[in-house]
Amino acid sequence: MIIKEFYRHNELVDFYISRGIEFNDDKQYPHLPIFSYIAEIDNQFVGAITVCKENNDFILDEVAVIKEREKQGVCTALVNTVIDRIENEYGDSKFYLVAKNPDVFKNSGFNIIQREEAPNFSECFSCPDFQKKCFPEVMVKMLKRK
Ligand SMILES: CC(C)(COP(=O)(O)OP(=O)(O)OC[C@H]1O[C@@H](n2cnc3c(N)ncnc32)[C@H](O)[C@@H]1OP(=O)(O)O)[C@@H](O)C(=O)NCCC(=O)NCCS
Structure with missing residues (x-):
């Protein structure tokens, strides 16, 4: 698997929507992206992640993996890549x-x-619907300078 930075954040929106991530009708990111990465296996796109920043906090708004490559560690690899990037x-x-x-x-x-x-x-x-019909969890990871 190869993970590489991807600068054209807007080109990922339709993929995220296709994988069930919600966007408003205007298809704008809810926060301004600061970086995205894509994962490839055998030169084929298999997943992407986009990170935003608000004040001093980082937000993982979008991560998705193509159906055929789920449960193979692609998401974990993408998440760990952005964690390293932010910490560094x-x-x-x-x-x-x-x-x-x-x-x-x-x-x-x-x-x-x-x-x-x-x-x-x-x-x-x-x-x-939040905490009435839809019950997602809020999560945090404390990042440390490396
Ligand atoms: C959620 C998603 C990104 C996971 O990608 P993935 O590459 O399959 O995840 P990984 O293979 O890295 O798995 C990470 C861990 O989560 C577990 N996992 C994966 N999908 C899961 C699911 N739907 N429910 C519960 N656990 C899950 C894996 O078993 C693994 O745990 P393990 O290391 O203990 O075995 C992918 O299923 C997806 O694109 N879903 C649609 C979009 C989405 O929901 N994005 C997340 C928005 S919060």
Whole structure:
């Protein structure tokens, strides 16, 4: 597997939507992306991740893997790549996400926290379904300068 930085964030939006990640009708990222990475196997695109920054916090808004390559560690490799990048480039910081499937992120060191412990970083928090019909977990990983 090869993971490489990908600068044309907007070109990933349709892929993310195709994998069930929600975007508004305008297909804009909810926060300004600071970096994206794609994963390739045998020169074929298999997954992508996009990280945003709000104030001093980092937000994992989007990560997705093509159906045929799920459960092969692609997501973990992408997540670990961006964790290394943030730790090297920015040092001590907090990395947040909202996950419907939190188990995916536990091996990368994310822990579930209460909504109240997190800043107001996600569109989910103002969604009428949040914690009524839809029950994602809020997670954080504390990043350390390397
Ligand atoms: C969620 C997603 C990115 C996981 O990608 P992946 O490459 O299959 O994940 P990995 O192979 O790296 O698996 C990481 C861990 O999560 C587990 N896992 C993977 N998919 C899971 C799921 N749907 N539910 C629970 N656990 C899951 C794996 O077993 C693995 O745990 P392990 O290391 O203990 O075996 C992928 O299924 C996807 O694209 N889903 C649609 C988009 C999406 O939901 N994105 C996340 C938004 S929060």
